[in-house]
Amino acid sequence: AQTVTQSQPEMSVQEAETVTLSCTYDTSESNYYLFWYKQPPSRQMILVIRQEAYKQQNATENRFSVNFQKAAKSFSLKISDSQLGDTAMYFCAFMKPSTYSGGGADGLTFGKGTHLIIQP
Amino acid sequence: GAVVSQHPSWVICKSGTSVKIECRSLDFQATTMFWYRQFPKQSLMLMATSNEGSKATYEQGVEKDKFLINHASLTLSTLTVTSAHPEDSSFYICSSTGTVDDYTFGSGTRLTVV
Numbered sequence: 001a002q003t004v005t006q007s008q009p010e011m012s013v014q015e016a017e018t019v020t021l022s023c024t025y026d027t028s029e030s031n032y033y034l035f036w037y038k039q040p041p042s043r044q045m046i047l048v049i050r051q052e053a054y055k056q057q058n059a060t061e062n063r064f065s066v067n068f069q070k071a072a073k074s075f076s077l078k079i080s081d082s083q084l085g086d087t088a089m090y091f092c093a094f095m096k097p098s099t100y101s102g103g104g105a106d107g108l109t110f111g112k113g114t115h116l117i118i119q120p
Numbered sequence: 121g122a123v124v125s126q127h128p129s130w131v132i133c134k135s136g137t138s139v140k141i142e143c144r145s146l147d148f149q150a151t152t153m154f155w156y157r158q159f160p161k162q163s164l165m166l167m168a169t170s171n172e173g174s175k176a177t178y179e180q181g182v183e184k185d186k187f188l189i190n191h192a193s194l195t196l197s198t199l200t201v202t203s204a205h206p207e208d209s210s211f212y213i214c215s216s217t218g219t220v221d222d223y224t225f226g227s228g229t230r231l232t233v234v
Contacts, residue, residue, distance in 0.1 A: 043211060045164075045225035091163060107154040107166035107215075 002027045002094045006111035013082055014119050020067075021077045021114045023092030029053075033095040034068065035108065036077045040088040048090070051075065082118045089113045122148045124216050126226025133204055133233055141199045141229045143214035150216035153197035155189060158211040158228075170197050204233040 003026045013019045025034070036048040051059045051068050058066050063080045079086055093108040123146040133139050143153060152171050156164040168184075170176040170191035178184045186208075188200040197216075201208055209232050217223040 043158075043213075043228050045213065045215070047223070107156070107169055108164075109166070110163045112163045 002029075002032075002096065002109045004092050004094050004109050004111035006092055006114050008114045009112070010115040010117070012117040012119060015082060015084060017082055018078065018080050019082055019116065021079075021090050021092075021116065023075045023077070023111055025073050025075065025092070025094050027073070027094065029096060034066075034075045035093040035095065036064070036066070036075075037091045037093060037110075038086075038088045039091060039113075045091075049077065079116075084118050084120060087116060087118045089115050122216075122224040124150070124214060124224045124226040126214055126229060128229060129227060130230040131232070133231070135205055135233055136203055138200055138202045139204055139231060141201075141212055141214075141231075143197050143199075143216070143226050145195050145216055145224075148216075149194040150197065151194065152217060153191055154215045154217075155187075155197075155199050156213045156215065158213060160211075164213060201231065204231070206233045209233045 005024045007022055011019060032053045034051045038046045038048050049059050049061045049064050049066055051066055053070060058068050065078045067076045075092060091113045092111040095108055096106045125144045125146055127142050131139055154169050155167045157167050158164045166179050167182045167187060168176045168178045168189050170189045172191050172194050176189035186202055188202060191197040211228050211230050213228045214226040
């Protein structure tokens with residue numbers, strides 16, 4: 001079974017600063033997908049970024065980027081030029097490889113989350 | 121992009137009654153639907169996976185007789201909490217995927233059992 005660990009229950013930074021959220025995971029799989037999801041007070045889950053384990057290049061989406069270290073099983077999220085609207089819970093999630101074999105899908109395993117607060 | 125519509129957004133019911141939560145895929149065929157449960161200030165825990173036209177697969181520790189899942193069509197999956205009790209109060213979220221691009225979450229249902 002997979003496990004996902006987020007060791008920072010809460011973080012607070014000033015607007016415009018850069019912040020990094022940490023995530024480690026444990027799996028015996030060699031290929032998988034990793035995700036960061038944002039959950040604002042509305043509780044709608046919003047995909048921030050995803051990384052395919054077989055790709056060495058770190059994923060980037062505008063102000064959001066990841067540092068994926070496969071050997072260390074680490075998947076941190078960096079938010080640059082943080083904005084007030086970035087305030088939310090952030091969840092790191094793992095998906096098993098069978099999902100993308102074309103034969104079906106598996107649910108996500110989530111970490112406990114990090115509550116990120118952007119101060120004005 | 122893909123949209124999953126979840127209803128109701130919140131519901132209050134009396135202990136011992138049953139509550140049905142619906143998730144509809146609006147612009148794609150949801151072959152698979154996942155149901156998650158989220159307690160206050162906690163993470164999402166996968167409860168079950170339903171595939172259209174077949175029985176749902178429940179995660180360990182989830183009572184399949186209490187949480188009935190029906191996925192009779194490619195656009196609709198339902199979760200029925202039977203004989204609800206206060207400990208069933210939680211936030212329930214559905215999610216569907218065909219490919220990674222279609223991994224979409226519903227807006228969630230806040231269930232309060234009194």
